[in-house]
Amino acid sequence: MNAVTVADRLMPDLTAGGPPAGLPVLVRGMGPGLAGVLAPLTEGRGGRFSRDRRGEVVYLPSGGEPVLYLGSARGVPCHAAIAYRPSGALAPEPRFAAPEALPRGPAHFRREVWPLVAKDLGYAYYHDLITAHPGRVRTTWEDFAPAYAAEEWGSRAVRALIRRAVPRFADRLDLDRLDRPLAGIRFGDRAGLQRWMRGYLHADLARRADPSFSADLALARALRRARDGLAGTRHADPWLDGLTRFLAEGPPAAELVELGALAAAGIVVFLGGDLQVRPHGREEVWRVSGSAWPGAVEVHAVLDTRDIVDKQEEYR
Known part of the structure; x- marks a missing residue:
């Protein structure tokens, strides 16, 4: 995008100097810096x-908040940190x-390195599933x-082996779906995406707190x-760094609980991934616009979480 973002124009004190109340703002990036921008x-x-009467956050x-449209490459926030310790053999x-x-x-x-890495990941995952949860x-x-x-890894033979060994679909490791959970999904409107995101966050929080899914750990x-x-080797790759942060180095569960509460209050609106941002x-x-829903929304400011975090570090 050629336009200058808000992060380039503002001091990092978003509390007083950021977008005014009610302004529609695009927040790009749902990685580690998200909470520091939303707060x-x-x-x-x-x-x-x-907490309401049911104890939910x-x-x-x-009334002083802008309307925050959230999007990122994957379209979803990092998975919550796992809330339990390993109990079985490593x-x-x-x-x-x-x-x-x-x-x-x-x-x-x-093409050449990832299939070997993925096979090791599957080896670790299924080792825990089979030895810790034999039933x-x-x-x-x-x-x-x-x-x-x-x-x-990924061959027809290994897929057949896993189907025979692991009857429940929820217990099978699908790295492609974990990496891009919205891939191939398109909703009739943005409301459908919001419902899907609420379910996604709820399921992630429940699974990350449940040691019966210790294979995730x-x-x-x-x-x-x-x-x-x-x-430090010739095979280091930024994509693997990003996948690791997304799946293995996510925020405390409380941050995702609060993100869901912001969405329920209408302060946060999810836009999914593969966003196209054009001056209008x-x-x-x-x-x-995004790949998961039709139409487009208009925003009056654009914040990039990585830019904001970098600028906050400069002023410390």
């Missing part, structure tokens, strides 16, 4: 979080993406591990290990 525009404007607006060390197994020269990460599978680790090791640990193992006629007006 001064909501609680910093006099709003507050409380709600947001009580002050997965074996990486074997498929071990240094000696990686290409010796320059390689295309997604949810139709195999033993002793039978599964050699059959899994013999096949390429094994996956997170394996992702961090893979990312750190490749750091009048000065400082942009039209924003």
Whole structure:
């Protein structure tokens, strides 16, 4: 986008110097910096979080908040931090993406390196699922591990192996869907996306607090290990860094609870991913469209969470 963003024009004190009340604002990026941008525009404007009669967190607006349209490349916030500790045996060390197994020269990460990393991630995930939750599978680790090791990640044979071994779809690892949960989904209107997002946040919070899904914790640990193992090598890749932050280094659950409360109060509106942002006629007006819903919305300011966080660091 060629337009100058609000972050380039404002001091980082969004509480007093940011967009005025009621102004439609696009907030790009739902990564680690999101809460630091939302807080001064909501609680910093006099709003507050409380609990209703059922004990659920709600947001009580002050009337001083802008309307915050949220979007990002993936269209969803980072997964909540896992709220429990590992209880079973740790997965074996990486074997498929071990240094000696990686290409010796320059390689295309997604074609040549990622399949090896993904196979290690699956190895860690299914090791935990099978050994810690044997009642949810139709195999033993002793039978599964050699059959899994013999096949390429993503191949028809390994998919068939997993279907036979893991009867519940919710227990199977789908890295593509985890990476892009909105891929291929299109709603008839933005309201449909809001309902989907509320369900997505609720399901994520429930799963991240439930140790019966401890395979997710094994996956997170394996992702961090893979990312750190490749750091500083020719095979390090920014996409893997981003995936690790998204799946394994997310915010405390409380931040996502509050995000859901802001959405329920109408302060936050989700726009999904793959956003197109174009200047529109009048000065400082942009039209924003997305792949998950028809039409477009007009905003009068654009905030990039990464820019804001960087500028806040400069002023400390």
